[in-house]
Amino acid sequence: MIEATIDTFEHLTNSGEVLVDIWGPQCQPCLALMPAVETLAERYGDRVRFISVNAPDNRKVCRDLRVAGLPAYLTMRDGVEVERLTSNGTTPEQIEAAIQRLLDGAPAVGPPVPEHLKQAT
Numbered sequence: 001m002i003e004a005t006i007d008t009f010e011h012l013t014n015s016g017e018v019l020v021d022i023w024g025p026q027c028q029p030c031l032a033l034m035p036a037v038e039t040l041a042e043r044y045g046d047r048v049r050f051i052s053v054n055a056p057d058n059r060k061v062c063r064d065l066r067v068a069g070l071p072a073y074l075t076m077r078d079g080v081e082v083e084r085l086t087s088n089g090t091t092p093e094q095i096e097a098a099i100q101r102l103l104d105g106a107p108a109v110g111p112p113v114p115e116h117l118k119q120a121t
Helices: 009-013 028-044 056-064 092-103
Strands: 017-023 049-054 072-077 080-086
Parallel strands (some): 017 049
Antiparallel strands (some): 017 072
């Protein structure tokens, strides 16, 4: 898992397949799912980049991505959201299924990363 911030988010999500884990240190469901997400990162890490966003430390990223609740898991391809799971009832099996759909070519459903989250190159 790679920790992302407002300064690194676009660079980490702009190419390839990505799972974004948006969590908070006071979020018990987030903390409970962390070991399972780390296991998925080991299993799929050669095909999917796993990044972690600490919501309280990166409120602007969360606001710009319109994350309303935690935990939130976003799958992205080339900087565009493919799928979003947001519920304290999210299971490791649901996260893995979303990763499989991403790898199987599920179409993008969300807008690209907002321009102000992108870094000038």
